[in-house]
Amino acid sequence: MEDPVIQYSTRFDVQAIRSIFPLLDQEVNGYPLAYFDNAATTQKPVSVIEALHDYYTGYNSNIHRGIHALAEKATEAYEQTRLAIQEFINAPEKEEIIFTRGTTEGINLIASTYGKKFLKQHDEVIITGMEHHSNIVPWQMICDETGAVLKIVPVSVTGELEMDELENMISDNTKIVSVVFVSNTLGTINPVKEIIKKAHDAGAIVVLDAAQAMQHLDVDVRDLNCDFLAFSGHKMYGPTGVGVLYGKRKHLEAMPPYQGGGEMISEVTFEKTTYNDIPYKFEAGTPNIADVVALKEAVYFISNLGKQTIRTHEATLLAMATEGLKEIDTVKIYADHHHKVSVISFNIENMHPFDAGMLLDAKGIAVRTGHHCTQPLMARYGIEGTVRASFAVYNTLEEVDRLIKAVSRIATR
Amino acid sequence: MAINEIQEEIISEFEVLQDDRESTIFYIMELGEKLPSMDEKDKIDINLIKGCQSKVWLITKIYDNNVYFRADSNTEITKGLISLLIRVFSGQDADDIMNANLFFIEKIGMHQMIGSQRSNGFASMIKQMKLFALTYRELNKHKKFNAHS
CATH class of the missing domain: 3.90.1150.10 (Aspartate Aminotransferase, domain 1)
Incomplete structure (x- = not known):
């Protein structure tokens, strides 16, 4: 659903934008609400809210494997979002888009699958001093488990990464560099393209925590050449409880599954289970269908504007x-x-x-x-x-x- | 002064603020500023109240069978809030503290004003103060029992 006011406006009209965010029109403690907590979560345009409503009132059904009309419609709507996200981040293939609960789950998924399989004692994982806890703790956990070492790029007094330190830190031992694209606390945009180049030169892969980037910056995974990119729907005008993990096919295929269950299998016998292809290998169980469907509207909102x-x-x-x-x-x-x-x-x-x-x-x-x-x-x-x-x-x-x-x-x- | 009398006094003081949110917060902060700071040596982890978003240190002393409290916090609002509790509880009899019904909290609209997270912290402060009173009373009972036997 595209809002005509937005689509055809050549001049930026903030009041027109506000008119499609119903929540903003309210008083708090006797004053008009001024909502400045957008880095925590953004409000939702009416198209996102209506998409949720339309899904539950029109075609709620479990996706994939259903033969009836509603299941078809729900499956198509769900997969349409995958295509919309692929285009949004310019991913080479739609199979490289995995739906998660959010950025945190995306990073945990990489740490517990890729990290568990490929990290060994004395390998190094580099993060920075401005990471959100969700890009610290999963790496601490996997380093504890594998004996890998966690290294931290310091932050300057002006709130920027000490790039010289990063350069000295990257070595043949570096296996994973996981960096926040945009700091949630400071707003600093990190030079991720440069970091990716340096890491790749040393043979390491790069994970980007893009939770705070998607709603502001042009994010093109081909141009960046990042190995993984994780973000959340709710910080980019979409619903809560849904996020995206992009990963290069070669990595996703090499990684073991994250969770076991329905959807992620190809065949199950009590003796042996073979796993489904990507992306389904990483989408065990009934996913968050409604929110994935509505996320597409958030992508359209940003792209149209x-x-x-x-x-x-x-x-x-x-x-x-x-x-x-x-x-x-x-x-x-x-x-x-x-x-x-x-x-x-x-x-x-x-x-x-x-x-x-x-x-x-x-x-x-x-x-x-x-x-x-x-x-x-x-x-x-x-x-x-x-x-x-x-x-x-x-x-x-x-x-x-x-x-x-x-x-x-x-x-x- | 008895616990309930102090509570009535607080309620009438807050009435002057006429439910104006900002004035009320400023007033609570003023109360916080007036609360004497705790010795730095007492601001240690063991004296921290669990369950508060901000740091709240609480210590207790007994004089003449009454329970006295001292507290401090790293935020002025929290300091103001605990100063109200100290005003109500400090110097009272342990039984009175344990049995106190803190009706002033609802009367001054505390929960609406400070929100659920700080309300939980406030509840933790009350719980900790009552727990101190209970501990003192039980210890006292034990001492009396030992003295008689």
């Missing part, structure tokens, strides 16, 4: 927020540089981020506070957490102005 349009608007919001917050003496901004998506992490002097978040909430402004599941990054800055405002395409300059004024009021109370 165009990522360049999204980025231009978000960059304006970020620039205004950065300038405004910088003028407040007691505000400290983390990662104030230009290789960023629309995320701003800050603290107010002598105020815990929880307290600041609660005071902003009292004014109808939703931000995230705390460590953002990046405790090692917080430790690097010697802080417990930050206040994070993350902007999406439906946010307005007026809302950012409210944020600046509210922070200013709190900071000077």
